[in-house]
Amino acid sequence: MKEKLKHSIKLVEKVFSENSISRENKGMLAFSGGIDSTTVLNLPPVLAAVKDGSIDLLFNDTLVEFPETRKFVRYVRDELGANVVIAKPKTTFKEIVKRYGFPIHPRGGKDYLKSRATNVCCSALKKAPMKKALKEHGWAISMTGLRADESYNRRTMAKRYGEYFFSKTYKHNRCHPILHWTLKDVWAFQKACGFKYNILYDKVTYLNDGAADFSYENAKKYPVRTGCWCCPQALRTGKLKWMREHFPKMFHALMINMGLGEVLLDMRIKKNANVKTRRALLMRDINYKEIFGVERALEAHPCYFDTL
Ligand code: SF4
Known part of the structure; x- marks a missing residue:
């Protein structure tokens, strides 16, 4: 360096x-x-x-x-x-x-x-x-x-x-x-x-903390992006989990009021419909869309949109 x-x-x-x-x-x-x-x-x-x-x-x-x-x-x-x-x-x-x-x-x-x-x-x-x-x-x-x-x-x-x-x-x-x-x-x-930096970087989210062998040594952190809060570009690297944990109100506004949840749900249905082995997942997604709706699906299954 x-x-x-x-x-x-x-x-x-x-x-x-x-x-x-x-x-x-x-x-x-x-x-x-x-x-x-x-x-x-x-x-x-x-x-x-x-x-x-x-x-x-x-x-x-x-x-x-x-x-x-x-x-x-x-x-x-x-x-x-x-x-x-x-x-x-x-x-x-x-x-x-x-x-x-x-x-x-x-x-x-x-x-x-x-x-x-x-x-x-x-x-x-x-x-x-x-x-x-x-x-x-x-x-x-x-x-x-x-x-x-x-x-x-x-x-x-x-x-x-x-x-x-x-x-x-x-x-x-x-x-x-x-x-x-x-x-x-x-x-x-x-x-x-020791210069000051944007405190968003101190909001840590672990992406593999659901794993049985999770430890802080093998922790995988979300690489924080400080730009446009509602941008879904970083959702593949864990942004929605991070938003859900640190900015629940903004997360809700993005997923429900702005409609990102609905869009992601449609993308999932389309993706799972093309793969025979994903029939069970497809049925769950269709239920979420047509019976529960995104808001109730998120309440029952908060990590549902953490990965695409
Ligand atoms: S695409 Fe995303 S990063 Fe680019 S301007 Fe739009 S919201 Fe911001």
Whole structure:
């Protein structure tokens, strides 16, 4: 981690000097309130530049942020004196769901129709407001907390563009200072510096605690995502169990009022109907849908939607 830290600091210094970053020629850090952008914020040259007003923080408020994330962004603004620019979308998550359905399938998948809701949602709630803010503020550079090991797409991007490059889309230099860090590196850095982070990360959910041989040594934890509270993208990694345990009211609103439970139930029925050995499961799902309804099914069987 020490070598990676040295490298990131040198890289940021080089980027600042090559682009003459100052209070008159500002740069920007895309700050989501998650641990990765918080790590970039706490790299010494970035922190100094944020405090002296040469780097602005751009917080993209999707209007479906966790209260904890908003609170953390306010803390960063008030305690560090950071200039936080807030970008907001023109539409809402609810509107998108009404028109395209829930963004359940991964972004950029081969099946265009399946991934359409996710593509539209991320473009409307994240990309468009970000582009608008970039145009309005004309920052000389932008930085992110992107890491290559987060996903296949990010690894591909890292290989293609590297950690410092000219972005044709944004028409300025872009830098990903911790592109080659792992999640372990990030937390080791946090521990070494002791900087504050979003308290959502302290809400722990064990995914294998129902196993007979469960022990804290072999515990599998839900990898907390701090973005859009109602996003079902992370449900494959245990988000609904985490929501159920730590945010029961929001979980209820999402599953019942917003209708995600019904959508997931239909997906299950479709999946089980195609597999002969799943007849018993199929009958249970049909009973839940047609006799009990999602709300009563959840009361009787709370972990029902913990996995897809
Ligand atoms: S993370 Fe999910 S809810 Fe948020 S913008 Fe992307 S698809 Fe929409």
